[in-house]
Amino acid sequence: MKHYDVYTERAKELFQLLSPWVSTRTRIMDFGGAQGAILEYFVRAGFDCHVVDYGCRKPLPGIYYRGPDLQGVAEEYDLAICNHVLEHVADPIGELLSVRKALSENGIIFVEVPLELWNKQHPRPPEPVTHINWFSVPSLRYCLKAAGFDVLDVHYSSFRTYSAKRGLAVRAIARKSKAPGRNEADLSPDISELLLLKEIQRGKVGALMENFVSLPPDWATRAQSGEKGDE
Template sequence: MVNNRWNKTQTQYEAASEHYDRAYFTDQGRHGLLRGQANAWKFEPYLKDGMEILDFGCGDGALLTVLGGKNGVEINPHAAEAARARGLTVHALIDEYPDNAFDAVISNHCVEHVEDPARQIREMRRVLKEDGILIIVVPCDQTSYPYREADRDFHLYSWSAANLGNLVKTCGFDIVEATELKHRWPPKWPLIIQYGGLPLFHVASRIWARLSRKSSQVRCIARAKT
Protein backbone atom coordinates (compact mmCIF):
# COMPACT_ATOMS: atom_id res chain seq x y z
CA MET A 1 0.00 0.00 0.00
CA VAL A 2 2.77 2.41 0.96
CA ASN A 3 4.73 1.50 -2.18
CA ASN A 4 1.67 2.08 -4.37
CA ARG A 5 1.12 5.49 -2.78
CA TRP A 6 4.80 6.38 -3.21
CA ASN A 7 4.85 5.31 -6.87
CA LYS A 8 1.68 7.27 -7.71
CA THR A 9 3.02 10.41 -6.05
CA GLN A 10 6.40 10.01 -7.70
CA THR A 11 4.75 9.78 -11.12
CA GLN A 12 2.75 12.96 -10.48
CA TYR A 13 5.81 14.84 -9.26
CA GLU A 14 7.92 13.71 -12.18
CA ALA A 15 5.33 15.02 -14.66
CA ALA A 16 5.88 18.51 -13.27
CA SER A 17 9.60 18.03 -12.73
CA GLU A 18 10.29 17.21 -16.37
CA HIS A 19 9.21 20.72 -17.36
CA TYR A 20 12.22 22.24 -15.57
CA ASP A 21 15.71 21.40 -16.79
CA ARG A 22 19.13 22.26 -15.40
CA ALA A 23 19.18 25.55 -17.34
CA TYR A 24 15.99 26.68 -15.56
CA PHE A 25 17.48 26.16 -12.11
CA THR A 26 20.84 27.56 -13.19
CA ASP A 27 18.97 30.74 -14.11
CA GLN A 28 17.07 30.64 -10.81
CA GLY A 29 20.32 30.26 -8.89
CA ARG A 30 22.22 33.05 -10.62
CA HIS A 31 21.63 35.40 -7.72
CA GLY A 32 22.51 32.96 -4.96
CA LEU A 33 20.89 33.69 -1.63
CA LEU A 34 19.36 36.95 -2.87
CA ARG A 35 16.27 35.04 -3.99
CA GLY A 36 15.94 33.52 -0.55
CA GLN A 37 16.32 36.91 1.11
CA ALA A 38 13.76 38.41 -1.27
CA ASN A 39 11.18 35.73 -0.33
CA ALA A 40 11.89 35.36 3.39
CA TRP A 41 9.52 38.17 4.48
CA LYS A 42 6.53 35.98 3.67
CA PHE A 43 7.56 33.44 6.32
CA GLU A 44 9.93 34.98 8.88
CA PRO A 45 7.32 36.66 11.14
CA TYR A 46 5.72 33.27 11.86
CA LEU A 47 8.87 31.24 12.52
CA LYS A 48 10.88 31.07 15.73
CA ASP A 49 14.48 30.17 16.45
CA GLY A 50 14.98 26.45 16.95
CA MET A 51 11.97 25.39 14.90
CA GLU A 52 12.31 22.28 12.76
CA ILE A 53 11.27 23.54 9.31
CA LEU A 54 10.39 21.58 6.17
CA ASP A 55 10.30 23.41 2.83
CA PHE A 56 7.97 21.70 0.33
CA GLY A 57 9.39 22.48 -3.12
CA CYS A 58 12.63 23.90 -1.79
CA GLY A 59 14.26 24.40 -5.20
CA ASP A 60 17.96 25.13 -4.78
CA GLY A 61 17.53 25.65 -1.04
CA ALA A 62 18.14 29.41 -0.97
CA LEU A 63 14.98 30.27 0.99
CA LEU A 64 15.42 27.37 3.40
CA THR A 65 19.01 28.40 4.06
CA VAL A 66 18.02 32.00 4.79
CA LEU A 67 15.31 30.81 7.19
CA GLY A 68 17.71 28.51 9.02
CA GLY A 69 16.00 25.26 8.04
CA LYS A 70 17.69 22.00 7.10
CA ASN A 71 15.06 19.80 5.43
CA GLY A 72 13.41 20.08 2.05
CA VAL A 73 11.27 18.28 -0.51
CA GLU A 74 12.35 18.66 -4.13
CA ILE A 75 11.57 16.25 -6.95
CA ASN A 76 13.70 17.95 -9.59
CA PRO A 77 17.17 16.36 -9.49
CA HIS A 78 18.99 19.49 -10.66
CA ALA A 79 17.44 21.66 -7.96
CA ALA A 80 17.86 18.96 -5.31
CA GLU A 81 21.54 18.66 -6.20
CA ALA A 82 22.00 22.41 -5.68
CA ALA A 83 20.14 22.28 -2.35
CA ARG A 84 22.25 19.39 -1.09
CA ALA A 85 25.35 21.36 -2.04
CA ARG A 86 24.19 23.90 0.57
CA GLY A 87 24.29 21.15 3.20
CA LEU A 88 20.53 20.53 3.26
CA THR A 89 18.74 17.20 3.62
CA VAL A 90 16.47 16.84 0.61
CA HIS A 91 14.05 14.03 -0.26
CA ALA A 92 12.20 13.72 -3.53
CA LEU A 93 8.85 13.08 -1.83
CA ILE A 94 7.28 14.33 1.37
CA ASP A 95 6.18 10.72 1.95
CA GLU A 96 9.77 9.95 2.95
CA TYR A 97 9.56 12.08 6.11
CA PRO A 98 8.16 10.62 9.36
CA ASP A 99 4.98 11.64 11.16
CA ASN A 100 5.00 14.61 13.55
CA ALA A 101 8.56 15.60 12.66
CA PHE A 102 8.34 19.36 12.08
CA ASP A 103 7.25 22.53 13.85
CA ALA A 104 6.62 24.31 10.55
CA VAL A 105 6.05 23.40 6.92
CA ILE A 106 6.50 26.14 4.35
CA SER A 107 5.95 26.17 0.61
CA ASN A 108 6.70 29.02 -1.77
CA HIS A 109 5.28 28.87 -5.32
CA CYS A 110 5.16 25.07 -5.53
CA VAL A 111 1.65 23.78 -4.79
CA GLU A 112 0.39 25.22 -8.10
CA HIS A 113 2.63 22.71 -9.90
CA VAL A 114 1.44 19.45 -8.29
CA GLU A 115 -1.37 17.39 -9.80
CA ASP A 116 -3.04 16.56 -6.47
CA PRO A 117 -2.55 19.51 -4.10
CA ALA A 118 -5.04 18.21 -1.53
CA ARG A 119 -3.04 15.02 -1.08
CA GLN A 120 0.21 16.93 -0.65
CA ILE A 121 -1.33 19.29 1.91
CA ARG A 122 -2.60 16.29 3.88
CA GLU A 123 0.96 14.96 3.84
CA MET A 124 2.11 18.33 5.19
CA ARG A 125 -0.38 17.84 8.03
CA ARG A 126 0.98 14.35 8.69
CA VAL A 127 4.59 15.48 9.11
CA LEU A 128 3.65 18.46 11.32
CA LYS A 129 3.65 18.27 15.09
CA GLU A 130 0.43 19.06 16.94
CA ASP A 131 -0.38 22.76 16.54
CA GLY A 132 2.45 23.04 13.99
CA ILE A 133 2.26 25.92 11.54
CA LEU A 134 1.74 25.69 7.78
CA ILE A 135 2.58 28.60 5.48
CA ILE A 136 1.76 28.21 1.79
CA VAL A 137 2.36 30.95 -0.77
CA VAL A 138 1.13 30.51 -4.34
CA PRO A 139 0.81 32.79 -7.37
CA CYS A 140 -2.59 34.07 -8.40
CA ASP A 141 -2.69 34.25 -12.19
CA GLN A 142 -5.25 36.49 -13.82
CA THR A 143 -8.00 34.89 -15.87
CA SER A 144 -6.66 36.68 -18.96
CA TYR A 145 -3.37 34.76 -18.77
CA PRO A 146 -3.30 32.91 -22.12
CA TYR A 147 -2.40 29.30 -22.80
CA ARG A 148 1.05 28.90 -24.35
CA GLU A 149 2.56 25.66 -25.60
CA ALA A 150 5.96 26.65 -24.19
CA ASP A 151 4.75 28.04 -20.87
CA ARG A 152 7.78 28.45 -18.64
CA ASP A 153 5.72 28.72 -15.45
CA PHE A 154 3.56 25.65 -16.20
CA HIS A 155 1.03 26.27 -13.43
CA LEU A 156 -1.65 23.59 -13.11
CA TYR A 157 -3.77 25.65 -10.73
CA SER A 158 -4.46 29.27 -9.89
CA TRP A 159 -5.77 30.41 -6.54
CA SER A 160 -7.82 32.95 -4.68
CA ALA A 161 -7.48 33.48 -0.95
CA ALA A 162 -10.88 31.82 -0.53
CA ASN A 163 -10.25 28.57 -2.39
CA LEU A 164 -6.74 28.09 -0.98
CA GLY A 165 -8.04 28.67 2.54
CA ASN A 166 -10.95 26.29 1.96
CA LEU A 167 -8.65 23.59 0.59
CA VAL A 168 -6.21 23.84 3.49
CA LYS A 169 -9.11 23.74 5.96
CA THR A 170 -10.43 20.49 4.48
CA CYS A 171 -6.98 18.92 4.88
CA GLY A 172 -6.89 19.09 8.68
CA PHE A 173 -5.97 22.67 9.52
CA ASP A 174 -7.42 25.66 11.33
CA ILE A 175 -6.95 28.77 9.20
CA VAL A 176 -5.12 31.70 10.79
CA GLU A 177 -5.38 33.85 7.68
CA ALA A 178 -5.66 33.54 3.91
CA THR A 179 -4.88 36.78 2.11
CA GLU A 180 -3.70 38.27 -1.16
CA LEU A 181 -0.17 39.70 -1.24
CA LYS A 182 0.52 42.56 -3.64
CA HIS A 183 4.23 42.06 -4.19
CA ARG A 184 5.93 41.56 -7.56
CA TRP A 185 9.67 41.77 -8.15
CA PRO A 186 10.50 44.76 -10.36
CA PRO A 187 13.06 44.77 -13.18
CA LYS A 188 16.66 44.90 -11.95
CA TRP A 189 15.54 43.65 -8.54
CA PRO A 190 19.00 42.26 -7.60
CA LEU A 191 20.51 45.70 -8.08
CA ILE A 192 17.79 47.27 -5.94
CA ILE A 193 18.64 44.88 -3.09
CA GLN A 194 22.37 45.32 -3.60
CA TYR A 195 22.38 49.11 -3.58
CA GLY A 196 19.16 50.00 -1.76
CA GLY A 197 18.70 47.11 0.63
CA LEU A 198 15.68 44.92 1.31
CA PRO A 199 13.41 47.72 2.63
CA LEU A 200 13.67 49.62 -0.66
CA PHE A 201 13.22 46.37 -2.60
CA HIS A 202 9.95 45.61 -0.80
CA VAL A 203 8.60 49.12 -1.39
CA ALA A 204 9.51 48.85 -5.08
CA SER A 205 7.90 45.39 -5.31
CA ARG A 206 4.61 46.61 -3.84
CA ILE A 207 4.55 49.57 -6.23
CA TRP A 208 5.43 47.37 -9.21
CA ALA A 209 2.68 44.89 -8.32
CA ARG A 210 0.07 47.64 -8.47
CA LEU A 211 1.45 49.16 -11.65
CA SER A 212 1.89 45.93 -13.62
CA ARG A 213 -1.45 44.34 -12.57
CA LYS A 214 -0.32 41.04 -14.07
CA SER A 215 -0.40 38.75 -11.08
CA SER A 216 -0.34 38.66 -7.32
CA GLN A 217 0.25 36.06 -4.63
CA VAL A 218 -1.91 34.35 -2.05
CA ARG A 219 -0.64 33.30 1.37
CA CYS A 220 -2.38 30.88 3.69
CA ILE A 221 -1.25 30.50 7.29
CA ALA A 222 -2.77 27.64 9.24
CA ARG A 223 -2.34 25.51 12.35
CA ALA A 224 -2.51 21.73 12.42
CA LYS A 225 -5.70 20.66 14.16
CA THR A 226 -5.09 18.86 17.44
Protein backbone atom coordinates in the same frame (compact mmCIF):
# COMPACT_ATOMS: atom_id res chain seq x y z
CA MET B 1 18.21 41.32 -11.48
CA LYS B 2 19.73 37.86 -11.83
CA HIS B 3 18.04 34.71 -10.56
CA TYR B 4 20.33 34.70 -7.51
CA ASP B 5 19.28 38.24 -6.61
CA VAL B 6 15.61 37.34 -7.02
CA TYR B 7 15.98 34.30 -4.76
CA THR B 8 17.87 36.35 -2.18
CA GLU B 9 15.17 39.02 -2.15
CA ARG B 10 12.45 36.37 -1.79
CA ALA B 11 14.39 34.57 0.96
CA LYS B 12 14.87 37.75 2.98
CA GLU B 13 11.20 38.70 2.67
CA LEU B 14 10.09 35.22 3.73
CA PHE B 15 12.42 35.23 6.72
CA GLN B 16 11.02 38.56 7.89
CA LEU B 17 7.44 37.39 7.34
CA LEU B 18 7.82 34.11 9.24
CA SER B 19 10.16 35.23 12.04
CA PRO B 20 7.26 35.73 14.50
CA TRP B 21 6.28 32.08 13.99
CA VAL B 22 9.64 30.43 14.64
CA SER B 23 12.14 29.89 17.44
CA THR B 24 15.68 28.54 17.49
CA ARG B 25 14.28 25.02 17.92
CA THR B 26 12.03 25.20 14.88
CA ARG B 27 12.64 22.49 12.29
CA ILE B 28 11.84 23.78 8.82
CA MET B 29 10.87 21.84 5.72
CA ASP B 30 10.76 23.42 2.27
CA PHE B 31 8.33 21.27 0.29
CA GLY B 32 9.01 21.49 -3.43
CA GLY B 33 11.81 23.99 -2.90
CA ALA B 34 14.38 22.68 -5.43
CA GLN B 35 17.80 23.26 -3.82
CA GLY B 36 16.35 25.24 -0.93
CA ALA B 37 17.36 28.76 -1.99
CA ILE B 38 14.32 30.28 -0.29
CA LEU B 39 15.74 29.11 3.07
CA GLU B 40 18.91 31.20 2.77
CA TYR B 41 18.22 33.50 5.71
CA PHE B 42 16.98 30.69 7.94
CA VAL B 43 20.24 28.84 7.28
CA ARG B 44 22.21 31.99 8.13
CA ALA B 45 20.33 32.17 11.44
CA GLY B 46 21.24 28.58 12.30
CA PHE B 47 17.88 26.87 11.79
CA ASP B 48 17.59 23.16 11.03
CA CYS B 49 16.51 23.33 7.38
CA HIS B 50 15.42 20.45 5.13
CA VAL B 51 14.18 20.32 1.55
CA VAL B 52 11.83 17.79 -0.08
CA ASP B 53 11.81 17.85 -3.88
CA TYR B 54 11.89 15.15 -6.55
CA GLY B 55 14.23 17.29 -8.66
CA CYS B 56 16.81 18.06 -5.97
CA ARG B 57 19.96 16.00 -5.71
CA LYS B 58 22.40 18.48 -4.21
CA PRO B 59 20.89 21.08 -1.85
CA LEU B 60 22.64 24.32 -1.04
CA PRO B 61 25.14 24.35 1.85
CA GLY B 62 23.50 24.14 5.26
CA ILE B 63 20.36 22.41 3.95
CA TYR B 64 19.62 18.70 4.34
CA TYR B 65 18.00 16.90 1.41
CA ARG B 66 15.25 14.78 2.95
CA GLY B 67 14.07 13.03 -0.20
CA PRO B 68 11.91 13.30 -3.31
CA ASP B 69 8.60 13.02 -1.41
CA LEU B 70 7.09 12.79 2.07
CA GLN B 71 6.63 9.04 2.17
CA GLY B 72 7.43 7.84 5.70
CA VAL B 73 7.73 11.36 7.14
CA ALA B 74 5.45 11.99 10.13
CA GLU B 75 5.22 14.81 12.68
CA GLU B 76 8.85 15.85 12.35
CA TYR B 77 8.67 19.51 11.32
CA ASP B 78 7.44 22.67 13.03
CA LEU B 79 7.24 24.82 9.90
CA ALA B 80 6.52 23.81 6.32
CA ILE B 81 7.06 26.16 3.40
CA CYS B 82 5.14 25.53 0.20
CA ASN B 83 6.30 28.35 -2.07
CA HIS B 84 4.85 28.37 -5.61
CA VAL B 85 4.18 24.63 -5.63
CA LEU B 86 0.43 24.04 -5.53
CA GLU B 87 -0.15 25.63 -8.92
CA HIS B 88 1.88 22.79 -10.47
CA VAL B 89 0.32 19.70 -8.84
CA ALA B 90 -2.68 17.60 -9.87
CA ASP B 91 -4.07 17.27 -6.33
CA PRO B 92 -3.38 20.36 -4.17
CA ILE B 93 -5.45 19.11 -1.23
CA GLY B 94 -3.74 15.72 -1.36
CA GLU B 95 -0.31 17.38 -1.26
CA LEU B 96 -1.39 19.55 1.66
CA LEU B 97 -2.59 16.45 3.51
CA SER B 98 0.88 14.93 3.04
CA VAL B 99 2.51 18.08 4.40
CA ARG B 100 0.10 18.06 7.34
CA LYS B 101 1.25 14.56 8.32
CA ALA B 102 4.85 15.77 8.35
CA LEU B 103 4.07 18.60 10.77
CA SER B 104 4.30 18.34 14.53
CA GLU B 105 1.30 19.15 16.70
CA ASN B 106 0.29 22.77 16.08
CA GLY B 107 2.85 22.98 13.27
CA ILE B 108 2.66 25.95 10.88
CA ILE B 109 2.49 25.99 7.08
CA PHE B 110 3.24 28.93 4.80
CA VAL B 111 1.79 28.78 1.30
CA GLU B 112 2.26 31.19 -1.58
CA VAL B 113 0.77 30.76 -5.03
CA PRO B 114 0.63 33.16 -7.98
CA LEU B 115 -2.59 35.04 -8.60
CA GLU B 116 -3.23 34.46 -12.29
CA LEU B 117 -6.65 35.65 -13.34
CA TRP B 118 -7.74 34.29 -16.68
CA ASN B 119 -10.80 34.15 -18.92
CA LYS B 120 -10.85 31.26 -21.41
CA GLN B 121 -7.09 31.54 -21.76
CA HIS B 122 -4.01 30.68 -19.75
CA PRO B 123 -2.35 33.69 -18.12
CA ARG B 124 0.44 35.32 -20.05
CA PRO B 125 3.37 35.38 -20.29
CA PRO B 126 3.53 31.55 -20.04
CA GLU B 127 5.54 29.89 -17.31
CA PRO B 128 8.32 27.51 -18.33
CA VAL B 129 6.74 24.89 -16.06
CA THR B 130 3.02 24.39 -16.62
CA HIS B 131 0.56 25.78 -14.10
CA ILE B 132 -2.57 23.65 -13.86
CA ASN B 133 -4.27 25.38 -10.89
CA TRP B 134 -5.30 29.00 -10.44
CA PHE B 135 -5.97 30.32 -6.96
CA SER B 136 -7.71 33.17 -5.19
CA VAL B 137 -7.98 33.89 -1.46
CA PRO B 138 -11.24 31.89 -1.14
CA SER B 139 -9.95 28.87 -3.06
CA LEU B 140 -6.62 28.70 -1.19
CA ARG B 141 -8.47 28.95 2.12
CA TYR B 142 -10.77 26.14 0.95
CA CYS B 143 -7.83 23.86 0.15
CA LEU B 144 -6.13 24.48 3.48
CA LYS B 145 -9.30 23.89 5.49
CA ALA B 146 -10.13 20.75 3.53
CA ALA B 147 -6.64 19.42 4.28
CA GLY B 148 -7.05 19.94 8.03
CA PHE B 149 -5.53 23.36 8.67
CA ASP B 150 -6.82 26.32 10.65
CA VAL B 151 -6.15 29.36 8.49
CA LEU B 152 -4.54 32.13 10.53
CA ASP B 153 -4.01 34.62 7.73
CA VAL B 154 -4.61 34.67 3.99
CA HIS B 155 -4.31 37.69 1.75
CA TYR B 156 -3.35 39.04 -1.65
CA SER B 157 0.25 40.12 -2.03
CA SER B 158 2.98 40.36 -4.65
CA PHE B 159 6.30 38.70 -5.41
CA ARG B 160 9.34 39.19 -7.60
CA THR B 161 9.24 37.05 -10.73
CA TYR B 162 12.36 35.53 -12.25
CA SER B 163 12.28 38.26 -14.88
CA ALA B 164 12.56 40.78 -12.00
CA LYS B 165 9.02 42.10 -12.49
CA ARG B 166 6.38 42.14 -9.80
CA GLY B 167 3.61 39.57 -9.95
CA LEU B 168 0.47 39.10 -7.86
CA ALA B 169 0.25 36.30 -5.33
CA VAL B 170 -1.98 34.76 -2.66
CA ARG B 171 -0.28 34.07 0.67
CA ALA B 172 -1.50 32.07 3.64
CA ILE B 173 -0.27 31.03 7.06
CA ALA B 174 -2.15 28.15 8.69
CA ARG B 175 -1.82 25.88 11.71
CA LYS B 176 -2.28 22.12 11.76
CA SER B 177 -5.68 21.40 13.29
CA LYS B 178 -6.49 18.41 15.46
CA ALA B 179 -8.07 16.42 12.65
CA PRO B 180 -8.70 16.95 8.95
CA GLY B 181 -12.30 17.30 7.90
CA ARG B 182 -14.62 18.75 5.30
CA ASN B 183 -17.47 20.93 6.49
CA GLU B 184 -18.95 22.38 3.33
CA ALA B 185 -20.71 25.16 5.25
CA ASP B 186 -17.43 26.33 6.76
CA LEU B 187 -15.57 25.95 3.47
CA SER B 188 -17.89 28.04 1.32
CA PRO B 189 -16.13 31.05 -0.23
CA ASP B 190 -16.94 34.41 1.29
CA ILE B 191 -18.40 36.69 -1.38
CA SER B 192 -16.80 39.71 0.33
CA GLU B 193 -13.42 38.26 -0.59
CA LEU B 194 -14.46 37.90 -4.21
CA LEU B 195 -15.53 41.53 -4.26
CA LEU B 196 -12.25 42.51 -2.60
CA LEU B 197 -10.40 41.02 -5.55
CA LYS B 198 -12.35 43.34 -7.83
CA GLU B 199 -11.30 46.30 -5.69
CA ILE B 200 -7.66 45.19 -5.87
CA GLN B 201 -7.80 45.46 -9.64
CA ARG B 202 -8.93 49.07 -9.28
CA GLY B 203 -6.35 49.97 -6.63
CA LYS B 204 -2.66 50.74 -6.53
CA VAL B 205 -1.64 47.22 -7.46
CA GLY B 206 -3.92 47.23 -10.48
CA ALA B 207 -0.93 48.01 -12.68
CA LEU B 208 0.46 44.60 -11.79
CA MET B 209 -2.43 43.03 -13.66
CA GLU B 210 -1.21 44.24 -17.05
CA ASN B 211 0.41 40.90 -17.87
CA PHE B 212 -2.75 38.94 -17.19
CA VAL B 213 -5.96 38.39 -19.11
CA SER B 214 -8.80 40.31 -17.47
CA LEU B 215 -11.93 38.72 -16.12
CA PRO B 216 -15.21 39.78 -17.78
CA PRO B 217 -16.48 43.14 -16.43
CA ASP B 218 -19.48 41.54 -14.72
CA TRP B 219 -17.58 38.67 -13.09
CA ALA B 220 -18.17 39.90 -9.52
CA THR B 221 -21.92 40.26 -10.16
CA ARG B 222 -22.01 36.73 -11.58
CA ALA B 223 -20.16 35.38 -8.55
CA GLN B 224 -22.52 37.13 -6.15
CA SER B 225 -25.61 35.78 -7.90
CA GLY B 226 -24.17 32.30 -8.33
CA GLU B 227 -24.37 32.55 -12.13
CA LYS B 228 -21.78 30.57 -14.05
CA GLY B 229 -19.96 32.09 -16.97
CA ASP B 230 -19.39 30.43 -20.30
CA GLU B 231 -17.35 27.26 -20.08
